[in-house]
Amino acid sequence: MTVNTIKANKNQAKTNRKKNTKSRIQLKNEQKIINAALKLFSRHGFRGATLDQIAHEASLSKPNLLYYFPSKKALYAVALDHVLTIWLAPLKDLDADGDPKTQLATYIDKKMELSRDYPDASRLFAMEVIEGAKILGPILETKLTRLTKNKKNILAKWSKEGKIKKVDGTHLIFMLWAVTQHYADFEAQIESQTGKTLQNSQFFKTAKNSIKSIIFDGIIP
Amino acid sequence: MTVNTIKANKNQAKTNRKKNTKSRIQLKNEQKIINAALKLFSRHGFRGATLDQIAHEASLSKPNLLYYFPSKKALYAVALDHVLTIWLAPLKDLDADGDPKTQLATYIDKKMELSRDYPDASRLFAMEVIEGAKILGPILETKLTRLTKNKKNILAKWSKEGKIKKVDGTHLIFMLWAVTQHYADFEAQIESQTGKTLQNSQFFKTAKNSIKSIIFDGIIP
DNA sequence: GTCTATAGTCCGATAGAC
DNA sequence: GTCTATCGGACTATAGAC
Numbered sequence: 029m030t031v032n033t034i035k036a037n038k039n040q041a042k043t044n045r046k047k048n049t050k051s052r053i054q055l056k057n058e059q060k061i062i063n064a065a066l067k068l069f070s071r072h073g074f075r076g077a078t079l080d081q082i083a084h085e086a087s088l089s090k091p092n093l094l095y096y097f098p099s100k101k102a103l104y105a106v107a108l109d110h111v112l113t114i115w116l117a118p119l120k121d122l123d124a125d126g127d128p129k130t131q132l133a134t135y136i137d138k139k140m141e142l143s144r145d146y147p148d149a150s151r152l153f154a155m156e157v158i159e160g161a162k163i164l165g166p167i168l169e170t171k172l173t174r175l176t177k178n179k180k181n182i183l184a185k186w187s188k189e190g191k192i193k194k195v196d197g198t199h200l201i202f203m204l205w206a207v208t209q210h211y212a213d214f215e216a217q218i219e220s221q222t223g224k225t226l227q228n229s230q231f232f233k234t235a236k237n238s239i240k241s242i243i244f245d246g247i248i249p
Numbered sequence: 250m251t252v253n254t255i256k257a258n259k260n261q262a263k264t265n266r267k268k269n270t271k272s273r274i275q276l277k278n279e280q281k282i283i284n285a286a287l288k289l290f291s292r293h294g295f296r297g298a299t300l301d302q303i304a305h306e307a308s309l310s311k312p313n314l315l316y317y318f319p320s321k322k323a324l325y326a327v328a329l330d331h332v333l334t335i336w337l338a339p340l341k342d343l344d345a346d347g348d349p350k351t352q353l354a355t356y357i358d359k360k361m362e363l364s365r366d367y368p369d370a371s372r373l374f375a376m377e378v379i380e381g382a383k384i385l386g387p388i389l390e391t392k393l394t395r396l397t398k399n400k401k402n403i404l405a406k407w408s409k410e411g412k413i414k415k416v417d418g419t420h421l422i423f424m425l426w427a428v429t430q431h432y433a434d435f436e437a438q439i440e441s442q443t444g445k446t447l448q449n450s451q452f453f454k455t456a457k458n459s460i461k462s463i464i465f466d467g468i469i470p
Numbered sequence: 471g472t473c474t475a476t477a478g479t480c481c482g483a484t485a486g487a488c
Numbered sequence: 489g490t491c492t493a494t495c496g497g498a499c500t501a502t503a504g505a506c
Contacts, residue, residue, distance in 0.1 A: 053489085071380055075297040079482065091484080092490050100482065129469055151379050154434070158372050158379075159292055161437040168441040176442055192468045198443060199459035200468065206431035207424050213375070214427070216382040220389040221397055222419060238420035246467035247413045247421065248350055274471090299499065313472050315501065 058096055060086045065107040070152035073159060074104050105163055108156060111149040112167065114142065119175060124182040128191045132204075133240055139208035140236050144226035150212035176201060207239055279317055281307040286328040291373035294380065295325055326384055329377060332370040333388065335363065340396060340422075345403040349412045353425075354461055360429035361457050365447035371433035397422060428460055 050058070064085035068077035079100055083093040097103040118138035122131055143150055156164050176198075183197035211218060211226055218224075224231040271279070285306035289298035300321055304314040318324040339359035343352055364371055377385050397419075404418035432439060432447055439445075445452040 057489095073294040073297050073376075073380075076294050076380070078480085080480095089491060090482085091492085094483065095489065098483095132468075154375070154379060155294075157435050157438045158375055159294075159297070161441070165437070165441065168438055172438075173442060190470060193462075193466065193470055195463060195468050196455055196459045199456055200463065202431060202435075202439065202456075203428050203460065203463060206427045206435070210423060210427035214378050214423075216386070217378045217389055217393075218423065220382070220386065221394060234417055235420055235423075238417045239424065241414075242416060242421065242424060242467065243463060244467045244469045245414065246463065246465045247353075247416050248465045249411060249414055278471095300501090301499075310473060311500085312474085312502080316471070319501095321500065 066148045070148040073155050128186045143212035147212035150209050154213045287369045291369040294376050349407045364433035368433035375434045
């Protein structure tokens with residue numbers, strides 16, 4: 029719960045439960061709602077998605093949805109938070125003591141798996157950033173900056189030791205982000221051009237290998 | 250006017266002008282409106298932007314805006330069409346008879362200039378595709394497919410002649426799209442991580458050079 | 471061509487029965 | 489906890505004066 033201290037659980041007071049304890053039914057409904065929110069917010073943005081649509085997707089009534097989350101904004105923030113944790117995991121795993129090529133290959137593979145398995149999460153993140161990152165802004169400037177700073181140092185160390193070429197770590201990271209997320213965010217365009225998505229395992233493999241081949245060895249002989 | 254045969258000019262009949270002729274004031278207002286629409290649709294999506302905001306940005310009243318464009322949807326379609334023309338130009342210029350490295354360097358440079366000079370156009374395109382490309386879909390499948398097919402053949406030819414390495418042309422094109430547009434679409438994230446945007450000429454230069462360096466030569470020594 | 475006023479619709483949120 | 493009904497505000501689009 030990093031995005032905000034949103035009182036998504038204001039109703040706990042009404043129950044006899046201890047604080048921070050939720051019934052199995054509550055957890056299940058909250059999860060259903062978050063998944064529905066992810067799906068619709070990611071496709072239509074904050075204002076484009078409606079609570080009616082989300083409630084219908086979660087097989088609940090609109091007032092019942094608002095029983096679990098106090099407002100549309102609160103639900104959006106929780107969905108965003110849900111996304112960020114998933115999304116930053118691969119970068120966290122980048123290990124200074126590992127072999128650079130192996131480490132970066134693993135990063136690309138993991139990120140492509142996320143684009144395949146959680147495309148909605150990627151699109152929600154993309155929508156929020158394109159809209160100006162009004163809610164995610166503070167998080168990006170603290171949590172993400174700390175993480176990228178750390179990883180830029182690792183890339184700089186590898187570069188200094190001659191293990192990778194002399195490259196600007198910042199732009200290399202941007203490039204890795206851009207290329208891997210592109211397959212989720214621009215799925216509609218990719219499907220229109222190839223007739224395939226990452227769900228096609230052969231296409232998935234070719235995409236991963238093409239990216240790694242170009243990033244590692246370039247295209248000029 | 251490729252997106253749709255939208256009757257944006259239904260009012261021409263009221264005037265004494267010849268068909269397809271508009272006064273200087275009409276053209277100027279239409280341009281103001283399209284630019285305002287680009288700005289707001291690109292930031293908030295179709296539903297997220299309001300005609301009030303767009304009219305205010307264009308210094309017009311809402312009914313006056315609707316005098317020039319018959320509906321919100323029609324305005325959106327015209328703005329999208331406006332974007333596509335700008336956006337496809339650099340790829341069109343890729344010349345089979347030129348030197349591959351020079352040709353691709355020029356493409357990257359031009360695309361980065363577009364990301365710097367027309368970030369709104371890039372974001373509008375991104376929004377539309379993320380939302381499922383409902384309006385742009387038919388265009389992508391015809392116009393864009395024809396163009397990419399042509400350019401994939403050029404890349405395949407270069408590869409066969411040993412001028413570039415053996416790479417999958419489709420994924421190389423996706424990679425070039427992803428990396429160059431990333432700087433416009435994810436501007437908020439990039440600014441949060443670097444404190445800079447492409448408006449900073451030093452940053453712009455470093456970004457361009459980093460991309461070309463990695464695409465051409467890779468990062469593994 | 472441009473405005474004010476408003477019709478008609480949709481949406482977020484609440485009230486209150488069960 | 490879940491529902492039906494509804495309030496109040498915001499938005500697209502139109503009517504009609506100038």
